[in-house]
Amino acid sequence: MATIETRAERMILNMGPHHPSMHGVLRLIVTLDGENVVDCEPVLGYLHRSMEKIAENRTVVQYLPYVTRWDYLATMFTEAITVNAPEKLADVPVPKRASYIRMIMLELSRVASHLLWLGTFVADIGAQTPFFYVFREREMIYDLFEAATGMRMMHNYFRVGGVAADLPYGWVDKCEDFCQYFLPKVDEYERLITNNPIFRRRVEGIGTITRDEAIAWGLSGPMLRGSGVQWDLRRVDRYECYDELDWEVQWETAGDCLARYFVRVREMRESTKMVLQCLRQMPGGPYENLEAQRIAGGPKSEWNGAEYQFISKKPSPTFKVPKGEHYVRVEAPKGELGVYLIGEDSVFPWRWKIRPPGFINLQVLPQLVRGMKIADIMAILGSVDIIMGEVDR
């Protein structure tokens, strides 16, 4: 399109750290040419709490309450990785039932995270209505979490070797209720958002990243899958019991904000279906059933076997991280959440390196916003889905 040459003087604009669409305390120094973004430099560290250093003088039991403060919207994943790292290093077995409970919790947490992402993403673009609908459903997930773990967000539920407690009475029934209730609600969001012409104009073709670039930048999660890479650690690493479920990796090829939106919305559906499968396949079924079987079968019954426990052995407060080092990762809603752990046969880990997905995904932001309009920064940043708690740690 022919435009009149109106090259204005460059303007340096400071966005954040207290801008409402900065998702916490991210600061962007944006260089503008009129309304066009010439460059952008993210400034991090406003929420830095030295989580890695804190880990170096905490036992695993002591450190577990901290980790939900990394990514405070997908709290179960941070707990999962915190117990997986020492678990794998020390070869602690996880009972199958515990693994299923973990999967249910993880997938519910993924739905909760994507829900909040959806709310803030469209709110950044200017649609406030879905934000409230999304919170209504998220609240139900948190009610489920509260009943099982005792806290809505700071669960402290995962343990080395299993989970802290079995599911309470009636939990499985209500979780199933929620899943059945939730699936039509996703359709409702889609009716409200997906084809809305204003939304489409704001996100289609915005913040495009190609397949090769996405891989080269080290992106993960929906950022990577939105660019046409079928990379899901649940498939790749086969951790927990994800192999026993019937599910598809959700992906898109366009690589723009809309593609990432589609990936996440479909992942919500897929996760809900996975929760439903887990509820049906869980060894022992609901806890009340398991308890009845145990009463009927007596102390020697198979229902008291290792498969049906929620934890293999209660971790001792002086659980020692064995000597050795390794990298463990899970597929968090934002991408690959990993921990590089070095143990030296002491109760404290020698090094606890966190690989947060948001931090790595945020790197690509300057490239994505370059050449775009200033209003697109919100759409692009929203679609990257960062949580400053895990970016700065």
Added chain:
Amino acid sequence: MFGFLKQVGDYTRDAVQAAKYIGQGMAVTFDHMRRRPITVQYPYEKLIPSERFRGRIHFEFDKCISCEVCVRVCPINLPVVDYTYNTTMKKKELKSYSIDFGVCIFCGNCVEYCPTNCLSMTEEYDLATYDRHDLNFDNVALGRMPYKVTDDPMVTPIRELTYLPKGVMGGHEVPHTAPRAGKRPEDILEEMEAASVEMPVG
């Protein structure tokens, strides 16, 4: 000429599409007029905290053996256990115990690892004070029982999702005394026995 007509046609089609999709979206919005709000009118209505809710910690002085496990599992070694070693009885004697709830994050590690169960978590969650030093609870304050939502005549108690009957999604739809979802293990046992009686063995 045809280009102009095509432009007009495209524009009209876009406008009609936009109107259709916005109408579709508004239908969702207007559909909410026939739904009940899920908002809990807080001081008048209160949610009943779940059974496992981790609120203010309750402490029983007489059960405590001053082993200090709670201190060791606490992320910040918060509980203050003040004891002397009684040489005649050859036992630790607890003098005082305190937890500062201005610093506590209610992770529940102390409760989980307490060997004598002298610690427990209550359903009390509103601990606001005018002075933060008031939050430093000593063993007397820790021994007080929590305030219960269901005992307050001014408050309408509301059940959380997990404690509602099967199929009910809102706490406003049923009274808080409605039985929760899921069977009791006794009932499952009875059903199992009834089934085994009906089915001839062998």
